[in-house]
Amino acid sequence: MRLSPRDPGFPHSAILHAICASASRWSPQNIVTLPDGTRRDQFAEFHASKTRQYIDRTMASGEDIFSVMQACILLSWYFYQEGRWVEVWIFAAFQTRVAIPLRLNYPGTFSTHGNNSPGAYLAPPKDLRDLESRRRTWWMTIMFDRIASVGGWIHAVDERDLGTELPLRNEDFEAEAPVPSNPQDLSSPDVFTRHPPQYTDSFLLLIKAVMLFGRVTDFNVRGNLRAPTAPSKNQNPFFLPGFEPLDKLVAQEFLESLPQIFKNNTGVIDAADGTALDTDMYMVHIVPHAATITLHNPYIDFTDPQNVSTARCVHSARSILSAYYALSATSLDITRLHPFVTTYLSFKICWYLAAVVQVQLCKYFIEINDSDRESTVWGEINVLRFAMMEYGQRSPIGTRQERLLQGLMREIVRMTAQKQPLEVGVPLYPFSHSSLFRKDEIPRVPAEDGAALLPISPSFEDQSVPNRSSNNSVSPSGMPGVGWPRRDISGSPANTNFAM
Numbered sequence: 001m002r003l004s005p006r007d008p009g010f011p012h013s014a015i016l017h018a019i020c021a022s023a024s025r026w027s028p029q030n031i032v033t034l035p036d037g038t039r040r041d042q043f044a045e046f047h048a049s050k051t052r053q054y055i056d057r058t059m060a061s062g063e064d065i066f067s068v069m070q071a072c073i074l075l076s077w078y079f080y081q082e083g084r085w086v087e088v089w090i091f092a093a094f095q096t097r098v099a100i101p102l103r104l105n106y107p108g109t110f111s112t113h114g115n116n117s118p119g120a121y122l123a124p125p126k127d128l129r130d131l132e133s134r135r136r137t138w139w140m141t142i143m144f145d146r147i148a149s150v151g152g153w154i155h156a157v158d159e160r161d162l163g164t165e166l167p168l169r170n171e172d173f174e175a176e177a178p179v180p181s182n183p184q185d186l187s188s189p190d191v192f193t194r195h196p197p198q199y200t201d202s203f204l205l206l207i208k209a210v211m212l213f214g215r216v217t218d219f220n221v222r223g224n225l226r227a228p229t230a231p232s233k234n235q236n237p238f239f240l241p242g243f244e245p246l247d248k249l250v251a252q253e254f255l256e257s258l259p260q261i262f263k264n265n266t267g268v269i270d271a272a273d274g275t276a277l278d279t280d281m282y283m284v285h286i287v288p289h290a291a292t293i294t295l296h297n298p299y300i301d302f303t304d305p306q307n308v309s310t311a312r313c314v315h316s317a318r319s320i321l322s323a324y325y326a327l328s329a330t331s332l333d334i335t336r337l338h339p340f341v342t343t344y345l346s347f348k349i350c351w352y353l354a355a356v357v358q359v360q361l362c363k364y365f366i367e368i369n370d371s372d373r374e375s376t377v378w379g380e381i382n383v384l385r386f387a388m389m390e391y392g393q394r395s396p397i398g399t400r401q402e403r404l405l406q407g408l409m410r411e412i413v414r415m416t417a418q419k420q421p422l423e424v425g426v427p428l429y430p431f432s433h434s435s436l437f438r439k440d441e442i443p444r445v446p447a448e449d450g451a452a453l454l455p456i457s458p459s460f461e462d463q464s465v466p467n468r469s470s471n472n473s474v475s476p477s478g479m480p481g482v483g484w485p486r487r488d489i490s491g492s493p494a495n496t497n498f499a500m
Contacts, residue, residue: 012064014054014071020047022078025394039082039396051075055094066122066137069098073140080147083396092148095141096156104141107163107185109134129176135167139207146214150294154221155214162186169201186211192249193257202280205262209287212254216291219246231298237309243295251292251312255285268326275330286323289316290350293357300357302364317357320350321380324387352401355384359408366415374416378424381409385422 003010024044032040051071058068076091102122103111109131110124125131145156166182167173182199184191192208219242224230237243255263267282268275293316299309358381365374385405391398413421 012054012067012071014051014064014068015074017047017050017054018071018074018078020044021051022074022081025078025081033396044078048075048078059094065098066102066134069095069102069141070137072098073137073144076144080144081395081397083400088148092145093156096145099138099141100157104134104138105157105162105164107165108181109138109164128178129173131181132168132173135164136173138164139167143207143210146210146217149217150213152217152221152224155218159186159211159214159218166191166199166204166207169199170203171201192254195257195259195262197259200259200262202262202267202278202284205258205284206280206287209254209284209291212250213287213291213294215246216250216295219243220294233299233301233304233307233309235299237296237299247292247295247312250288250295251316254288258284266323266326268330268332275332277327277330277332282323282327286320286350289319290353292316293353297353297357300360302361313357314361317354317361320354321358321384324351324383328387351384351387352405355381355405356408358384359405359412363412363415366412366417371417375418375424378416378418378421381405382422382424 021044024041024047030042034040052075054064054068055072055075057063058065072091072095076088076095079087079091099105103109108125110122122134125134142157142162149155163185165185168177168179168182171177172179179198182204183196184194184199188194192212195205195208223240231237238247262281262284265278265281266285267278267280269278293313296309296312299307300313301307302310304310358377362374362377362381365371365377385402388398388402388405392400392402409422418424
C-alpha cells in the first residue's frame with residue numbers, strides 16, 4: 001500500500017474493493033435487514049458491486065485473472081459471513097474453475113505439461129513471494145470449496161487432483177524467509193498425522209482439519225449416491241468399506257498427533273495485554289469433532305449401550321461445548337470467530353451440529369423419564385442457542401441457525417415436563433459473560449489446572465440404560481473418561497455382535 005498506484009506491485013483495484021466490503025462488517029453503516037435475515041450495508045454493497053464488475057470483466061476478457069481471482073476469494077468470504085448462500089456457491093465454483101487452467105493445482109503452481117491451449121496459463125513464479133502467494137491463493141480456494149460443500153455436495157476439485165504442496169508457515173511467508181518448499185501435500189501418506197515443526201502453524205493445521213472434513217463429505221456423498229436406502233441406526237457402519245480407517249483418523253489420530261505445543265493450545269491465549277484468540281487454532285480443535293458427528297450421526301442409537309456412533313457423537317458434542325465454555329469464560333468477542341463455527345449449509349457444523357446431538361440426547365432422556373439429566377442437557381442446548389444468537393449480532397448466520405435449531409426442538413418442547421425448557425441455563429441477562437448460567441438451574445464446580453468452569457454434566461454414558469449392568473464397560477480408544485459400555489473398536493468390527 002506504500003507503493004504508488006501506478007507501481008506494478010500496487011494491489012489491484014478489485015482486491016481493494018473486496019477488502020473494503022469485508023472490512024465493513026466491523027464498522028457497519030446504514031444497514032438494512034431483509035425479511036430473510038440477510039443484511040445490506042450501503043458501503044459494503046458499493047464495494048462488493050465494484051468487485052463484481054471486475055470479476056465480470058475478467059470472465060469476458062481474462063484480464064488480470066490472478067488478481068481478480070484473489071479478490072473473488074475475499075468477496076466470497078464476505079458473502080459467506082453474510083449468509084448469502086447462492087452467491088457463495090457460485091463464487092466457490094468460479095474460483096476453482098479459474099484456478100485449474102492457471103495450473104495452481106500443480107506442484108510449484110506451474111506446469112509446462114499439456115500446455116497446448118492458447119493463452120491463459122500463468123508464467124512461472126518470479127520469486128519466492130510470488131510462489132507462496134499462489135500456493136496460498138490455491139489453498140484458500142480449496143478450503144472454501146470444502147466448506148461450501150459440507151452440506152453433502154460434491155466437491156468441485158477431487159482430492160486426487162490436488163498436487164500443490166502445502167504452504168509455508170505464516171511467519172516465514174511474512175518475513176519472506178528463504179525456506180524450502182513444504183515437503184507435504186495431500187498425497188503424502190501421513191499428511192494428517194505427521195506435522196513437521198518447521199512447516200506447522202495454526203493455519204497449516206486448519207487446512208489439514210478442513211481437508212479431513214472434506215474426506216468425510218466425500219465418503220458420505222459417494223456412499224449415498226447409489227445406496228438403495230438411507231443410512232440408519234440399524235446399520236453397523238464399520239462394515240462399510242473405508243469407514244473404519246476414516247473414523248480412526250477423524251475421531252482419534254489427527255488430534256492425538258498434534259505437536260504438544262498445539263495439542264494444549266485451544267487458541268485462547270493469555271497475554272500481558274489481555275486475552276487473545278487464534279481463531280485458526282480454535283477451529284483446529286473443533287472441526288474434527290464436527291466431522292466425527294457428520295460421519296456418525298446417521299447411526300446414533302441411544303437405546304443400544306454398545307453403539308460406537310452414539311459414544312462418538314456425544315463425546316464430540318461435549319468437546320465442542322467445552323471449547324465454547326473456555327471461550328465464554330473470557331472477555332473475547334465471539335462474533336469475531338470464523339463463521340464456520342456456527343454455520344449450517346444443508347447440514348450441521350460445529351455449534352449447530354453439537355446442538356443437534358444434544359437435542360437427540362434430550363429426547364432420549366425424556367423418553368426414559370430421566371428429568372435430572374434432561375434438565376442438564378436443556379441447559380447445554382440453550383448455551384449453544386445463545387452462542388448462536390450472540391454471533392447473530394454480527395452475522396445473520398447465527399440468527400438463522402438458532403431458528404433452525406428451534407425447528408428441530410419442537411418435538412422435545414412438546415414432550416418435556418420442564419416448565420420453561422427454553423430458559424434452563426440461560427444467562428441472567430442477555431449474553432452475560434460474568435454469569436453465564438443460572439445458579440439455581442446448573443451448578444458450577446471448580447475446574448482443574450485453571451481450565452474454564454463447566455456446569456455439572458452427568459454423563460449420558462454412565463447411566464444410559466436403567467438397570468443395565470455396566471461391569472463390562474470399556475473406555476473406547478481415544479476417548480478418555482467416557483464410560484459408554486460397548487465393544488473395543490480397535491479390533492475388526494466384523495468380529496463383533498454389532499446390530500446390522
